[in-house]
Amino acid sequence: MSLDEPFNDLPLADWVPTAQRHRADGYRLVQMTGTARPDSFEIMISYDKEYRCTNYRTQVPRDKPDLPSLSGIFPAAFTYENELKDLFGLEVPGLTLDYGGNFLRTKQKIPFSGSVTVKQEKAKPAAARKDAAGATASDTPGPEG
């Protein structure tokens, strides 16, 4: 359920001190996620205390994609930070458990940031002929056509 829980903008320099403050205040780390913007990676984080979420967002510049790790403060952050690393190619200095970009064991080359395109291999001549025949058949009007 969505409550009145807006995302507050946070300078990158305040990323770690804010986490330390929330840890000291008894908050729980709910989630971290990112979005690839044209000039930066927008990283969002949510902390929860007594069913109320406090959300923040910070911008990590594309030319220096370093996001300081929170895994020393909230141990659970290591999964989110490794995922961000794999998805967006971020560097996460201070990560307590660094998979080196291998947390998501996908066949598709990572990071996934930017426009993801799947390389289409050229169809073999026999398959191409079959496709063409299929296309012709589907152009023929059916009983309702």
Place this chain on the structure above:
Amino acid sequence: MSNTTIVPFGPQHPVLPEPIHLDLELDDERVVQALPSIGYVHRGLELLAERHDFIEMANVAERICGICSFIHGQGYCQGIEQLMGVEVPPRAVYLRTIWGEISRIQSHLLWLGLSADALGYESLFQHSWRIREMLVDVIEETTGGRVIFGVCKVGGLRKNVDDAVLKAVRGRMRDIQTAFNEIADVFRQDPTVKKRTVGVGVLTAEDAHILGAVGPVLRGSGVAHDTRKLGYAAFGELDWEPVVEQEGDCYARCIVRVREIDQSFDIIAQCLDRMPAGEVEVSVKGKRPKGEAMFRLEQPRGEVCYYISADGKKNLARFRVRTPTFANIAPLVHMLKGCELADVPVIVLTIDPCVSCTER
């Protein structure tokens, strides 16, 4: 010289219905460290939301997982409806609540069966799944589907359920609850179950909180946190309290699920008592979502978060799902430290890992 050995666990393993990999560093038979990795069934569903119509995406959201399919669809639709300022009719809200709780019962029964199988208790596995089958029949009679319900849509529901059918459902649920009570006592009292689960994989309340545990893993450690308390769907109007066990071991997590099944039967009965009359959908034609928000719901495995960002176009700017299994990976790593190799399958199972959810 170090005497540790690395033993790979998964991605294919008899107790794992879905692929997750763990590198277990062992000192003799004791786990020193466990390193999980995922990605074997990564599908990129979040990216699909940026390329498909937000109405169509409700169908994709429901396919994030085959067990909590309805709740994924419900969460997505609720999020879009709130961004559009659409209020769905009360009957749709109550039907969604019932189907959500039926999903919880069938998911927990599925887990109870799998855990019984992992404990070597074959007959208990078969009884759990026999009862689950009775419930899946109810799902089929009310929605037409058995795995993917396909009834939730932006603006309400695709189909209404007649009062006569709901009356029959009430009787069927009573029968299923009676059948369940017969096996529930086995999970509660049988020495075979207790021998393998009591005192195994202990997670303290403090560790569960700081490691971001959710769902039965968190409540099994004595923390009374259930996202349904936010009051979404009809939960704000119903009488219920989170199920909590204090011990934090595999047995406590099992008992939380057993008790939650009983509680869900009660919630469904309350919904049937208060079922409003009327339509189950409102038109959203011409409306498009705009803005951003995070939505949280309680799935059978725990809290799920949906982040939705929309700029008034037909496709979303960003759709993100943080699933409960993903949140429970860090607690799992903690629980495995120091355990015996033979206990690893049981501990892994007690977080009820749903890998296809986690991979998205």
